[in-house]
Amino acid sequence: MAKNHRGKLLKQTVPGAGRGTCPACGRTGIKVLHEVKAGEKTVKVCKNCRHIDGAKLS
Ligand SMILES: [Zn+2]
Numbered sequence: 001m002a003k004n005h006r007g008k009l010l011k012q013t014v015p016g017a018g019r020g021t022c023p024a025c026g027r028t029g030i031k032v033l034h035e036v037k038a039g040e041k042t043v044k045v046c047k048n049c050r051h052i053d054g055a056k057l058s
Contacts, residue, residue, distance in 0.1 A: 005033045005047075023057055024049035 034050035
């Protein structure tokens with residue numbers, strides 16, 4: 001699997017290198033790159049939250 005969430009590529013492709021606030025754990029300044037399915041839509045969460053159930057997010 002390619003390292004889509006790391007390094008130079010990330011800076012080129014994602015604004016702010018993907019950093020933001022994770023909606024699941026509320027951490028700021030973390031890379032919010034992983035998509036979790038929450039019903040119809042997908043929510044982007046940080047690496048720590050990528051395995052949680054997206055249905056718990058609102
Ligand atoms: Zn998180």
